[in-house]
Amino acid sequence: MTHSEQQYIDLYNNYSEVIKAHSAAVLNGPRDAAFRHFASMGLPTMKKEEYKYTDVQKAFSPDYGLNFKRIEIPTDPFEVFRCNVPNLSTLLYFVVNDLCYKDNPHLKDDNGIFLGSIKQAPEEVKQTFCGLYTRNADTATDAVTALNTALAQDAFMVYVPRNRQLNKTLQVINLLHSKTDLMVNRRVMVVLEEGADATLLFCDHAMDSVRFLATQVTEIYCSDNSRLDMYELEENHILCTRFSNTYVSVGSDCTVSLNNITLYNGTTRNTIRVRLEGEHSEVTLNGCVIADKNQKVDNNTLIEHLVPHCTSNELYRYVIDDSAVGAFAGRILVHPGAQKTVSQETNANLCATKEARMYSQPMLEIYADDVKCSHGSTVGVLDENALFYMQQRGIPSDEARMLLKFAFISQVCEKIKLEPLRERLNYLVNKRFRGQLSKCTGCSLCK
């Protein structure tokens, strides 16, 4: 057992009763089992293929504080936070560290929709939660999921019943706010019943210049004929580490799109596992990464085609600058019998300096004989001819480089269907490349 692992084992052994006492009761069920899984597995090392490019041991080794007693931070996020996506009228919720903010509005509506802390959910929603909790997020196979399940004390629940739709985008701001180094363990569940429809936007935001370690496990259950459009926007700082595991199961005739945008962070590891369980569904994964300095961003995705007639599209684009490191591993697994699968996977990367590193692994595994699948990956540098052409027109070298990087990343930004976000993202990406996003722009505390 390494020091990293042992400190979490000791922590749990000493505090498990405190954790349980201050937790939403529905999260206590699988807690001990999840801890046992963690204790027997330990944290993965870089020898494990899936974590080859992210040093989990190192990320978990600092002595972070945790807020097991759920002490509220005396901050009104509605006061201090200015939304970074104007012109977007949203249902706005705050999760401060891993506490759902107590004064979040519109908890439930007459149509049976529920959004908010599982603690405040009506009994039938809690039952739905219990029935699905950890069903896809298997604590026996992933140490981060196991640890999150052992430590998480609250969950943000999105429940949209049959044939209902969210009339506005739900925006959840994950604020990280602490005076000392802090670990947070967030949990999210999204349940869309048959024919339900939702657009969700999660924004990560760090307000203080201390070290943060955030683990997040998101379980998404899309029933037949539902539609989900989900965006995650990371805009933290260099001292933040994020481990996010997302598990999605998709019924028949669904349209699901997941968009991960890493604008700024220290170390990011996003794991996405999608199971296409019903026919005629379409799933889209888009990813956009901008990393510089010594940042590390690792996206690891798996799309499983379990049934025939489904479509999956995946596009990840990275711009890696300075001595940053990017990694992408995208695996498409077409199971026996999943005929007429159509799948396309593309990972395009730009290394802007000689020191920048990108590790790309597009993977296709096909066990059916009537499918149309393709995958591709490119790693390139800035086009010197284009740079010179622009310079000859009077555009200084730095500006020309910025324009080329922006052009490269904008090809994935264009895929974003949520228009105000798309427009805003262009602005933010521009700012990011100009080095003006080194600290967060959204909160008034930083100004």
Next chain:
Amino acid sequence: MLEIKNLHASVGGKEILKGVDLIINDGEIHALMGTNGAGKSTLSNIIVGHPAYEVTEGSITFNGQDLLAMKPEERAHAGIFLSFQQPIEIPGVSMTNFLRTAVNERRKYLGLDPLKSTDFLKQMREKRKLVELDSKLVNRSVNEGFSGGEKKRNEIFQMAMLEPTFCILDETDSGLDVDALRIVAEGFNKLKTEQTSAIIITHYQRLLDYIRPDKVHVLLNGRIVKTGDAELAKTIEDKGFDWIKDEAEN
């Protein structure tokens, strides 16, 4: 305006220019002719500061400034423009964004405020008509999906937007049909003033029927071996370069 003295230059370790001397005064148009590989494009690339070309000896001054000490963008700001033989496609960078940045960078250099968006778009509309460039093309990425002729017209359009004082047209006539050639040449003539000068690199007399040169130079094997007036281009059209080669060797 431009003074080149004893210019020697190489690319990839191979010496291409072996002592070029050339003086171009305000308002003059010089045609530069010569066989393939004679060093015509090398000379134009050196003038605009292409990083792949190395000057080993000699000097170039532009309006009294040491041109070789300036960055490519500084040369552009000073008023030098190259119409590329093969214009570059830049996917994802819109023509509008590209030109707005270029125009405003030049204005910044000249101590002017950035152009207002409406004024800029108005200027785009006006200048576009000069070379009959389709508005659809202006809404695309730089040169992306442009035909060969459209790319060349786009070069002259950019020239119109940037209002340079010294232009190099590097085989701007190649690949153009007769109508496109006329449009491009007439566009250039409209932009030409008594203060602006140019080097026209071409293999054919037909462009020089539209743009009348004050002087014609023949570049062979890295040196200017003959200089004459517009009649020289016509003689070359009839007789080729062999007689000049013979003259040079004797």
